[in-house]
Every structure is written in C-alpha cells, then in structure tokens.
Amino acid sequence: TQLLEQSPQFLSIQEGENLTVYCNSSSVFSSLQWYRQEPGEGPVLLVTVVTGGEVKKLKRLTFQFGDARKDSSLHITAAQPGDTGLYLCAGAGDAGNMLTFGGGTRLMVKP
Amino acid sequence: GAVVSQHPSWVICKSGTSVKIECRSLDFQATTMFWYRQFPKQSLMLMATSNEGSKATYEQGVEKDKFLINHASLTLSTLTVTSAHPEDSSFYICSAERDRIYEQYFGPGTRLTVT
Numbered sequence: 001t002q003l004l005e006q007s008p009q010f011l012s013i014q015e016g017e018n019l020t021v022y023c024n025s026s027s028v029f030s031s032l033q034w035y036r037q038e039p040g041e042g043p044v045l046l047v048t049v050v051t052g053g054e055v056k057k058l059k060r061l062t063f064q065f066g067d068a069r070k071d072s073s074l075h076i077t078a079a080q081p082g083d084t085g086l087y088l089c090a091g092a093g094d095a096g097n098m099l100t101f102g103g104g105t106r107l108m109v110k111p
Numbered sequence: 112g113a114v115v116s117q118h119p120s121w122v123i124c125k126s127g128t129s130v131k132i133e134c135r136s137l138d139f140q141a142t143t144m145f146w147y148r149q150f151p152k153q154s155l156m157l158m159a160t161s162n163e164g165s166k167a168t169y170e171q172g173v174e175k176d177k178f179l180i181n182h183a184s185l186t187l188s189t190l191t192v193t194s195a196h197p198e199d200s201s202f203y204i205c206s207a208e209r210d211r212i213y214e215q216y217f218g219p220g221t222r223l224t225v226t
Contacts, residue, residue, distance in 0.1 A: 033214060042115075042204050042217035043155070088154060090215075097143060097208055099215060104154040 003027070004091055006102030013079055014110050021074040021087055021105045029091035032065055032072045033099070037086040079109045114138050115207050117218035124195055124225055132190045132221045134205030140185035141207035145215060146178075149202045161188045195225040 005024045013019055023032070031050045035043035047056050049065035049072060056063045060083075062075040076083055086106050090099040114137040124130050134144055142163050147155040159180050160168040167180035177199075179191040188207075192199055202222050206215040 035217070040202075040220065040222070042117075042206075042219045045214060045216060048214050098145075098157065098160060101154045101157075106152065 004089060004100050004102040006089055006105055008105060009103060010106050010108075012108045012110065015080055016078050017109075019076050019079055019107070021076075021089075021107075022071070023073070023089035023091075023102050024071045025091065025100075026070065027091070027093070028069050029093060029100075030069070031092045032069070033090045033092070034063055034072070034074055035088040035090065037088060037104075043086075043088055076107075079107075081109045081111050083107060084109050112138055113207075113209050113214075113216040115205065115216050115218040117205055117221050119221060120219065121222040122224070124223070126196055126225055127194055129191055129193045130195055130223060132192075132203055132205075132223075134188045134190070134207070134218050136186045136207040136209075136216075139207070139209050141188075141209065142185060143208040144182060144188040145206045145208070146180060146188075146190050147204045147206065149204060149220075151202075155204065158190075192223065195223070197225045199223065200225045 007022050033048045034046045037043040047063045052067045052069045054065045060077045064073045086104050088104050089102040116135045118133045144161040146158045149155050157170050158173045161180045161182040163182045163185050169175045182188040202220050204220040206217045
C-alpha cells in the first residue's frame with residue numbers, strides 16, 4: 001500500500017509570507033499531482049510532475065518532484081488571501097492510474 | 112478544457128431511500144472515472160474505480176451492493192446509494208481520467224444528507 005504523508009496539516013499565515021508544503025512517501029510514484037480544493041467544491045488540478053528533480057512554476061507557486069520520485073514540495077511566495085484552501089498532493093503508482101492522496105494541508109492566509 | 116460535472120449538487124433524502132448521483136465529462140471521453148468520499152476537513156477516500164463497459168472495482172471496505180456504480184458511456188458514470196442511512200451522509204466527488212495520462216479532473220461534488 002502506498003502512503004503519502006503531507007505536512008503541515010494546518011497553516012495560518014499573514015498575507016505576504018512564504019510557505020512550503022511537503023509530501024513524502026517511501027514509495028516511488030510515476031507522477032505526482034497537486035490539487036487545491038475550496039469548501040463545498042471539488043479539487044482543482046494545479047500541476048502534474050513526472051520527472052525526478054522536475055520543477056514547475058505556476059505564477060507564485062513552485063512545485064518540485066524529488067529526484068527519487070518519492071517526495072514533492074509546493075512553495076508559495078508572497079501568499080495572498082485568495083490562496084486560502086485545502087492543498088492536496090496525490091501520487092500515481094506504476095501499477096495503474098489510481099491516485100493515492102495525502103492527508104491535505106489546510107492553508108489560511110490572513111489579510 | 113477538462114470539465115466534469117456532477118448532479119445533483121446537494122440532496123437531502125430520508126433514511127431507507129436510494130439516491131443516484133451522476134458524473135459527466137463534458138468535453139472529453141473518459142474510459143475511467145473514480146468515485147471518492149470526503150468527510151469534513153479530511154482528504155479524499157477512494158471508493159471505487161469505474162470503467163466504461165465493465166464492472167466497477169471497489170476499494171476494500173466499500174460495499175458494492177450498497178454503492179452501485181454504472182459506467183454506461185464514455186461520458187457518464189452514476190453512483191447509486193441504496194437504502195441510505197444517516198451514516199452515508201457525506202460529500203461525494205467523482206473524477207474522470209483524460210487521455211490515460213493519469214491526470215484526474217474532479218467534479219464539483221455532491222453533498223448528501225440522509226435524515
């Protein structure tokens with residue numbers, strides 16, 4: 001069974017601060033996805049990383065896939081209140097297309 | 112785009128009745144769709160994998176006779192909660208896989224409340 005440990009579980013910061021969310025596993029994933037979910041809505045795909053060591057940027061968000069494809073991080077620069085939400089990482093194993101989700105990080109950015 | 116819709120958005124039903132939730136991929140064909148359940152302030156829990164034209168694959172602990180899944184076409188999967196009980200109250204989310212690249216696109220979710 002593949003497990004993804006996501007940390008921190010909760011994060012409350014002031015507008016303008018930087019933050020990093022981590023997603024770790026002892027298993028290797030063929031790809032890893034990051035989603036953002038707002039209350040009462042479905043998760044929205046932010047990015048997919050596939051190659052070990054890959055770095056992708058989406059405006060103020062930087063995503064990194066570990067060299068061994070076992071871990072990933074999401075870094076947000078100069079957080080804004082609009083970044084508030086539940087961030088989920090999810091990994092796809094080599095065996096198929098099922099996703100293993102991390103426990104989620106609930107981010108609150110205060111103005 | 113990759114848009115997935117769900118219907119209804121929310122439903123309240125009485126204990127013992129059955130509820131059907133629809134999941135549609137609006138602008139792409141999805142051979143595989145997934146059904147998740149999410150409790151408040153928690154992550155998503157995979158219930159089953161729905162494959163077009165074949166039986167769904169259920170995760171351990173999910174009763175297939177209670178949660179009936181039908182993937183009748185490449186754009187539609189349905190989840191029927193049979194003989195619903197209050198403990199079935201939850202947020203149900205579907206997702207669809209596009210182009211077999213293992214990216215899943217999620218519907219907006221259906222909030223089910225069983226009274």
